[in-house]
Amino acid sequence: MVLSKAASESDVSVHSTFASRYVRTSLPRFKMSENSIPKEAAYQIINDELMLDGNPRLNLASFVTTWMEPECDKLIMASVNKNYVDMDEYPVTTELQNRCVNMIAHLFNAPLGESEAAVGVGTVGSSEAIMLAGLAFKRKWQNRRKAEGKPWDKPNIVTGANVQVCWEKFARYFEVELKEVKLREDYFVMDPAKAVEMVDENTICVAAILGSTLNGEFEDVKLLNDLLVEKNKETGWDTPIHVDAASGGFIAPFLNPELEWDFRLPLVKSINVSGHKYGLVYAGIGWVIWRSKEDLPEELIFHINYLGADQPTFTLNFSKGSSQVIAQYYQLIRLGFEGYRNIMENCRENMLVLKDGLEKTGRFNIVSKDDGVPLVAFSLKDNRRHDEFEVSDMLRRFGWIVPAYTMPPDAQHVTVLRVVIREDFSRTLAERLVCDIKKVLHELDTLPAKITAKLAINGEEADKNVTLVTKKSDLETQREITTVWRKFVMEKKKMNGVC
Numbered sequence: 001m002v003l004s005k006a007a008s009e010s011d012v013s014v015h016s017t018f019a020s021r022y023v024r025t026s027l028p029r030f031k032m033s034e035n036s037i038p039k040e041a042a043y044q045i046i047n048d049e050l051m052l053d054g055n056p057r058l059n060l061a062s063f064v065t066t067w068m069e070p071e072c073d074k075l076i077m078a079s080v081n082k083n084y085v086d087m088d089e090y091p092v093t094t095e096l097q098n099r100c101v102n103m104i105a106h107l108f109n110a111p112l113g114e115s116e117a118a119v120g121v122g123t124v125g126s127s128e129a130i131m132l133a134g135l136a137f138k139r140k141w142q143n144r145r146k147a148e149g150k151p152w153d154k155p156n157i158v159t160g161a162n163v164q165v166c167w168e169k170f171a172r173y174f175e176v177e178l179k180e181v182k183l184r185e186d187y188f189v190m191d192p193a194k195a196v197e198m199v200d201e202n203t204i205c206v207a208a209i210l211g212s213t214l215n216g217e218f219e220d221v222k223l224l225n226d227l228l229v230e231k232n233k234e235t236g237w238d239t240p241i242h243v244d245a246a247s248g249g250f251i252a253p254f255l256n257p258e259l260e261w262d263f264r265l266p267l268v269k270s271i272n273v274s275g276h277k278y279g280l281v282y283a284g285i286g287w288v289i290w291r292s293k294e295d296l297p298e299e300l301i302f303h304i305n306y307l308g309a310d311q312p313t314f315t316l317n318f319s320k321g322s323s324q325v326i327a328q329y330y331q332l333i334r335l336g337f338e339g340y341r342n343i344m345e346n347c348r349e350n351m352l353v354l355k356d357g358l359e360k361t362g363r364f365n366i367v368s369k370d371d372g373v374p375l376v377a378f379s380l381k382d383n384r385r386h387d388e389f390e391v392s393d394m395l396r397r398f399g400w401i402v403p404a405y406t407m408p409p410d411a412q413h414v415t416v417l418r419v420v421i422r423e424d425f426s427r428t429l430a431e432r433l434v435c436d437i438k439k440v441l442h443e444l445d446t447l448p449a450k451i452t453a454k455l456a457i458n459g460e461e462a463d464k465n466v467t468l469v470t471k472k473s474d475l476e477t478q479r480e481i482t483t484v485w486r487k488f489v490m491e492k493k494k495m496n497g498v499c
Contacts, residue, residue: 054401060419060433061403063213063247063277063373067424072330075323076282082322084122085313093322096329097122100275103332105289107253108245108262108271119296120289121314122275122325126246127166128316129272129288133242134170134204136270136290139297141204144238150201158198159207160190161408162214164246167207176204183411188367189217192224196231205240205269210261211248214407214416216373218248221261221268228267240269240295246286247373249273254341255348256371269295275328278344278373280335280423285324343423347374350430351421357434363441367416374421379414385449388415391440398436 027033027045056066068076079093087094098117105118112118123129138155145152156177159167163180171178179198181190189212199206206228208221221243228239243261245252250273252259262268268291275285290296301314335343351374358364358378368377380388392404407414419433 055399057424058399059401060425061401063274063420063422064283065276065280066282066422068280068282068327068331069334072327072334075326075330077323079322079326084320084322084325085318090322093325097325100325100328100332101287101289104249104273104287105263108249108289110263110289110291118289119291119293120287122328123272123286123288123315124284124317124320125276125286126164126244126272126274127169127286129286130166130242130244131170131174131316132314133270133272133288133290134176135174135300136296137204137240137242138174138176139300140295141202143297154202155204156200156202157204157207158195160195160209160212160219162189162212163207163209163244164213167244177202179203180408182409183407185411185414188212188215188407188411188414189219192220192227195224196227199228199231199237199239201235201237203237203239205242207242207244208261210243210245210252211373213247214405215368215377215418216247216375217369218252218256218259218261218372221265222259225265225267232267239267241265241267243268243271245271246274247277250275250278250280250340251344251373254337254344263291275324279328280331280340280343281324281327284321285328344374347421347423347425350374350425350427351376353427354419354421354430354433357431358437361434361438361441367414368418375418376421377416377418379416383415386444386447388417390444391437392417394440394443395436398439400433400436 027037056062059066082090082093084090084093084097100122101120102112102118105112105120110118121132123132134157137157141155142152154177155175156179157167157171158179158181161180161183168178170176181194181198183189190208192208195206206224208219208224210218210221212219221241225241228241231237232239243249245261248261249271252261262271270288270290272286272288273279275281275287276283279285279287296314301312303312348370352370355366355368355370355376358376359366363381364378365381366376366378368375380386380391388404392402395402402417402419404415404417406412407416421430
């Protein structure tokens with residue numbers, strides 16, 4: 001008997017349901033299997049394993065957008081098979097990208113004429129955007145030094161020690177010395193005066209952060225600009241500023257419109273922003289905008305024609321999806337200025353709810369600012385018995401992912417917990433988190449101090465000194481601490497008949 005194609009596929013579908021012979025057969029983990037498996041089985045295997053991931057909505061460590069409207073989800077899926085680099089084949093997508101660039105440039109007060117187009121590009125994220133901006137600064141500096149007959153092989157860039165790791169990557173990958181302004185207690189961002197002191201004739205730019213990853217604080221770009229203007233006059237240099245607005249670029253224009261940090265300042269030559277953070281798009285989109293065409297050296301732009309037409313390109317990668325570009329355009333026209341302002345105001349209000357709840361416990365110092373990125377960074381007032389890493393670890397039992405980390409030099413003795421408030425973090429969730437933190441504190445108060453703990457092993461009492469160094473940044477040390485701590489908690493539960 002010969003089955004029709006439809007009947008054959010139906011039989012396969014019946015035999016590839018959950019817990020079928022296909023799912024029971026182990027698949028090799030690190031090499032391709034010899035045979036194919038039904039699509040339903042492949043889906044079920046992967047879907048089941050992914051359940052062990054954390055819940056993105058409860059990942060309070062991330063600045064990245066974890067929710068979008070269903071209409072935008074549909075647009076993303078409809079364009080997921082478009083390669084953005086094929087500009088000639090997908091001219092409408094290219095047009096939408098150009099509209100986004102111009103909208104963002106105007107949001108950042110770029111000095112554009114009536115019909116003048118903005119200079120910028122969409123990137124995979126702010127990391128690529130920063131690489132491109134840094135390359136533009138390096139090439140401009142090298143060209144100027146060559147024209148002056150001066151050495152051009154030792155460029156440097158001045159930043160604060162609080163910069164994101166992508167700046168370290170740029171410096172290492174593209175052979176630029178990274179000169180960092182150290183932090184200090186109660187001042188966790190770059191000091192503009194100290195930054196300007198570190199500037200020399202080899203400095204390609206000073207990078208300011210609008211929204212520090214560590215505590216959300218906006219650096220004083222206006223003061224940096226004014227101090228640098230004076231130094232440039234004294235020295236004859238022309239040291240510019242780049243603003244890393246990955247987090248704050250879609251916040252300040254709506255909540256702090258009077259704050260001068262953008263192209264209103266003459267030395268700000270380029271700005272990057274993450275569309276996938278407070279631009280409210282899923283991960284995979286960033287933007288870099290230049291003040292003018294003169295600030296982006298023409299020799300960095302490549303022209304290709306093997307995709308159908310002459311296409312200028314300035315990116316580190318080639319192929320990338322169109323979905324996130326389209327999603328960014330959706331958010332810009334869907335929300336408008338009013339919508340973005342309402343969302344950012346709501347985020348800040350929920351941040352204040354969380355901050356107030358933490359302060360009322362009387363157990364925490366708040367190290368974040370109210371007028372920066374809507375997040376709460378906080379540390380224990382007394383961490384001699386139990387520390388922030390233990391609080392972070394125990395919160396995972398409730399599903400919360402709250403990072404604990406040490407500050408960079410010279411404030412590495414300060415340990416901090418951080419909660420990022422995104423659009424989908426409601427007031428109800430803020431209040432729930434405070435309740436769960438109180439439960440964790442209460443449980444920690446009932447446990448012995450971390451320095452010396454009595455462990456019950458195999459029903460016999462044995463005194464063991466468990467020395468836990470709590471303020472180390474070394475990852476392996478922290479893993480050892482977590483392993484010992486979890487073992488102690490499990491043994492205590494056994495003693496109490498919990499498990």
